[in-house]
Amino acid sequence: MxxxxxxxxxxxxxxxxxxxxxxxxxxxxxxxxxxxxxxxxxxxxxxxxxxxxxxxxxxxxxxxxxxxxxxxxxxxxxxxxxxxxxxxxxxxxxxxxxxDLDGNGVIMRNEMQFFYEEQLHRMECMAQEPVLFGDILCQIVDMIGPKIIFYYSIY
Structure with a gap:
């Protein structure tokens, strides 16, 4: 049950x-x-x-x-x-x-990175090995499979 x-x-x-x-x-x-x-x-x-x-x-x-x-x-x-x-x-x-920081209905790399930066700081403060933003972005793109990718470089 x-x-x-x-x-x-x-x-x-x-x-x-x-x-x-x-x-x-x-x-x-x-x-x-x-x-x-x-x-x-x-x-x-x-x-x-x-x-x-x-x-x-x-x-x-x-x-x-x-x-x-x-x-x-x-x-x-x-x-x-x-x-x-x-x-x-x-x-x-x-x-x-x-x-979606600018409210345009599209989440861009810089918006995701804005929130990642604080998480990165938290990981570093806790002496954890940080997960690189580029790796997270690749996983997100792979998971969602967008028709158009709005970024020029992952790294």
Whole structure:
């Protein structure tokens, strides 16, 4: 039998409870609002400052909280569902908009590299052998198989 949290095709009370507990844990002052510093702690600091800045710029989705610089519970639910199930159409759109810095509907090499730079710094700080950007880009191109490749050189 599958565990409820692993089944993403429906939303149950258990899902609500887990999401609410994560929200409550991040909302340290318990004002039912999360700011950038709260969200950066999500998933053991899995998010980068650059991606959190994009989320709070409200590019992927306008916040419903109506409080400047704050994400409400409804906004957090949309974020966490996009984060936890990256195979859904809304999730793909959410993260695509985060990475598409100029909003032109195309993700270019420089946009990917912008987010990679922070990850590279994190890998170096943790004394991990860095994965080269060119290698990541090759894997992405191979995986997606775009009809037109919009870059001149991988390295």
């Amino acid at each position: 599958k565990k409820t949290n692993k089944v993403l095709r429906y939303f149950s009370y258990e899902h609500f409870y887990v999401i609410y507990c994560k929200f409550w844990e991040l909302d340290t002052d318990h004002d039912f609002l999360i700011d950038k510093e709260n969200l950066i702690r999500y998933g053991n600091h899995a998010l980068t400052y650059r991606i959190v800045d994009r989320i709070f710029s409200q590019v992927p989705r306008k916040f419903t909280s109506n409080v400047d610089g704050k994400m409400g519970y409804e906004d957090f639910v949309y974020f966490i569902l996009s984060e936890e199930d990256k195979s859904s159409e809304p999730s793909l759109e959410y993260w695509f908009k985060c990475v």
